Amino acid sequence: MREASSYPLIRTDQLTKCYRAGRAEVHALRGVTLTIERGEYVALMGPSGSGKSTLMHLIGCLDSPTSGTCEINGQDIARLNDVELARLRNREIGFVFQTFNLLPRLSALANVQLPMIYAGTRPRERTRRARELLTLVGLEDRMTHKSNELSGGEMQRVAVARALANQPALLLADEPTGNLDTRTGQEMMALFDHLAEQGNTIIVVTHDAGVAGHARRIIRLRDGMVEAE
Amino acid sequence: MPFLDLLKLSLQTFRTHKMRSFLTALGIIIGVMTVIAIISLIQGMNQEVERQISSLGSNTIFVQKFAWGMGQIDFDEIGRRPDLTLADAEAIARLGSIAKVAPQRSRSVNRITYRGNKATGVEVTGATPSIAATANIKTEAGRFINSNDSLRKRAVCVIGGQVVDDLFPDDNPIGKRIDIEGKRFTIIGVLERKGSFMGQSQDNNIIIPLATFTKYFPLPRSRRGRVFRGISIQVMPRKGVPLDRAIDEIRELMRRRHGLGYDKPDDFGINTQDTLREMYQNLTRVAVIVMIAVAGISLLVGGIGIMNIMLVAVAERTREIGLRKALGATSRTVLWQFLLESVLLSVVGGLIGVGLGIGIAAIAGALIHMDAAAPFWVVLLGFGFAAGVGIFFGIYPASRAAKLNPIEALRYE
Numbered sequence: 001m002r003e004a005s006s007y008p009l010i011r012t013d014q015l016t017k018c019y020r021a022g023r024a025e026v027h028a029l030r031g032v033t034l035t036i037e038r039g040e041y042v043a044l045m046g047p048s049g050s051g052k053s054t055l056m057h058l059i060g061c062l063d064s065p066t067s068g069t070c071e072i073n074g075q076d077i078a079r080l081n082d083v084e085l086a087r088l089r090n091r092e093i094g095f096v097f098q099t100f101n102l103l104p105r106l107s108a109l110a111n112v113q114l115p116m117i118y119a120g121t122r123p124r125e126r127t128r129r130a131r132e133l134l135t136l137v138g139l140e141d142r143m144t145h146k147s148n149e150l151s152g153g154e155m156q157r158v159a160v161a162r163a164l165a166n167q168p169a170l171l172l173a174d175e176p177t178g179n180l181d182t183r184t185g186q187e188m189m190a191l192f193d194h195l196a197e198q199g200n201t202i203i204v205v206t207h208d209a210g211v212a213g214h215a216r217r218i219i220r221l222r223d224g225m226v227e228a229e
Numbered sequence: 230m231p232f233l234d235l236l237k238l239s240l241q242t243f244r245t246h247k248m249r250s251f252l253t254a255l256g257i258i259i260g261v262m263t264v265i266a267i268i269s270l271i272q273g274m275n276q277e278v279e280r281q282i283s284s285l286g287s288n289t290i291f292v293q294k295f296a297w298g299m300g301q302i303d304f305d306e307i308g309r310r311p312d313l314t315l316a317d318a319e320a321i322a323r324l325g326s327i328a329k330v331a332p333q334r335s336r337s338v339n340r341i342t343y344r345g346n347k348a349t350g351v352e353v354t355g356a357t358p359s360i361a362a363t364a365n366i367k368t369e370a371g372r373f374i375n376s377n378d379s380l381r382k383r384a385v386c387v388i389g390g391q392v393v394d395d396l397f398p399d400d401n402p403i404g405k406r407i408d409i410e411g412k413r414f415t416i417i418g419v420l421e422r423k424g425s426f427m428g429q430s431q432d433n434n435i436i437i438p439l440a441t442f443t444k445y446f447p448l449p450r451s452r453r454g455r456v457f458r459g460i461s462i463q464v465m466p467r468k469g470v471p472l473d474r475a476i477d478e479i480r481e482l483m484r485r486r487h488g489l490g491y492d493k494p495d496d497f498g499i500n501t502q503d504t505l506r507e508m509y510q511n512l513t514r515v516a517v518i519v520m521i522a523v524a525g526i527s528l529l530v531g532g533i534g535i536m537n538i539m540l541v542a543v544a545e546r547t548r549e550i551g552l553r554k555a556l557g558a559t560s561r562t563v564l565w566q567f568l569l570e571s572v573l574l575s576v577v578g579g580l581i582g583v584g585l586g587i588g589i590a591a592i593a594g595a596l597i598h599m600d601a602a603a604p605f606w607v608v609l610l611g612f613g614f615a616a617g618v619g620i621f622f623g624i625y626p627a628s629r630a631a632k633l634n635p636i637e638a639l640r641y642e
């Protein structure tokens with residue numbers, strides 16, 4: 001996917017997502033149409049409940065839309081089969097969940113290695129890279145801690161390290177600095193800036209105007225629709 | 230994904246979920262263990278009894294005062310029954326369908342000595358040479374009693390292995406003279422050993438000629454002068470004669486000899502191997518049903534235990550599957566991981582259960598002196614059921630979770 005192509009990296013068309021909560025229907029997304037080119041560094045902003053996470057999940061091939069299409073590299077992801085989707089999630093997309101989603105009983109090191117296991121990386125190489133990444137996010141002395149023995153900020157940094165494991169071309173980070181103090185948050189953003197400079201595509205969800213300032217493009221959502229660019 | 234990596238993933242689960250893995254395995258272990266132990270014991274008992282029963286000889290008919298395993302016992306009727314006599318035996322011998330007739334009587338003797346050595350509780354049987362054929366008796370050394378011994382009422386005896394052990398720990402018994410209740414008998418042969426049944430030696434016996442027995446050991450008489458115990462008669466039909474026909478002929482003859490009318494029931498018993506087999510089955514039917522029910526219930530309990538643990542873990546495992554898929558696992562990889570995990574757990578638990586079950590059966594069998602044999606089908610059944618339950622409840626929730634998309638699975642409660 002890194003190779004040049006005439007398609008934009010991400011193109012969504014009238015994307016909607018409707019959740020059914022009991023009797024009530026929640027329209028989390030009401031027709032989002034946007035295009036993100038390769039190498040863009042985008043901040044996704046908007047009030048709580050405006051559908052930011054929902055949009056990220058759809059772009060990250062983790063959920064399916066109620067209607068509309070989401071194309072990655074010109075390919076409608078609704079048409080990909082299980083193996084193709086798994087490959088996409090594994091190699092091309094790094095996802096930082098808002099709620100981290102670490103495997104609780106595994107060590108930080110083991111958690112970071114998970115995507116590499118599914119990529120078929122040799123164990124020695126896996127461990128080396130996981131150490132490298134944890135050092136990069138400042139957790140060199142927390143590698144063998146179980147993930148449920150970590151603080152919120154530490155978990156968040158493990159989640160970022162894990163998202164970077166397979167050097168994805170597209171990094172989707174749902175509030176990666178939400179639990180970090182200013183200094184660690186700035187370090188994290190410096191890391192993102194660096195990745196962006198290397199030509200990776202990054203989408204960051206944030207409430208923090210400072211964080212959004214790092215991005216070269218800001219998309220605002222309100223009530224499940226793109227409000228402004 | 231390489232198999233080795235999958236295996237490592239599964240093993241990782243055992244390390245991170247020690248308690249859950251242990252409890253699942255425990256369910257399998259208990260189920261398999263109980264089933265194997267119980268059925269092994271039943272089977273061991275059946276085999277033991279069957280060996281005993283078939284040692285009677287499939288073709289031998291036992292004509293006796295009583296039928297084996299008579300349902301209700303009417304003591305009045307039994308008291309009035311005539312004893313069987315030598316004349317009855319001779320009459321049966323004259324029937325066309327009969328090859329061999331062996332009348333016999335026996336008693337338990339507590340005082341048999343040779344020099345300083347003593348044998349007790351020995352069954353002394355007075356018999357004719359034909360008992361060798363009807364009861365399938367073989368001599369290991371020396372010879373069996375013959376018609377000359379009977380004719381001359383010789384004081385000779387053939388002794389069983391237990392008696393040899395008791396009286397002649399390091400001597401050759403042949404030709405020695407032993408003392409049976411004060412009478413001197415010369416040993417002419419040693420019987421082939423039959424081993425023990427339910428812990429009781431079957432070689433603690435002595436056979437002497439019937440005529441000698443009657444002469445030396447007069448049977449106690451009642452005040453009215455009647456002998457308490459008559460003889461019992463072992464009969465072997467001629468080759469090619471069906472057992473049923475021989476039995477019918479004997480029954481008819483005995484009824485005639487006892488002058489029974491058409492409407493009167495038999496006042497004697499004609500028994501065969503099958504009578505004994507039926508009796509044993511009647512005796513043990515309820516016990517066997519209860520034991521099989523217990524085995525079944527423990528399988529069920531084990532199965533429910535496994536199921537519970539697996540179902541409790543479903544939410545956690547569903548989220549785990551969602552995460553693994555989000556990180557790039559294919560549904561197939563995830564399913565293989567869970568399948569492998571369940572199979573490993575079930576196989577290890579099953580093997581431990583089989584080992585414990587066989588062990589328990591062996592110990593219990595040793596305590597009641599019999600070989601508890603675990604038949605292969607029981608091992609397969611117990612193992613298969615427990616493993617089946619373990620694998621099913623391991624893989625079924627996983628296969629459902631694998632069908633969800635990652636976010637749905639991650640949100641699963």
Ligand SMILES: Nc1ncnc2c1ncn2[C@@H]1O[C@H](COP(=O)(O)OP(=O)(O)OP(=O)(O)O)[C@@H](O)[C@H]1O
Nearest residue numbers: 019020021026028047048049050051052053054055
């Ligand atoms: N599984 C679900 N079932 C029902 N409603 C849902 C579900 N997930 C999200 N929603 C609803 O959809 C809307 C958008 O949710 P979403 O998580 O995308 O918001 P968000 O913009 O990420 O908010 P925040 O900034 O608080 O993270 C919300 O109103 C939420 O209540």
Ligand SMILES: [Mg+2]
Nearest residue numbers: 052053098174
């Ligand atoms: Mg959100």
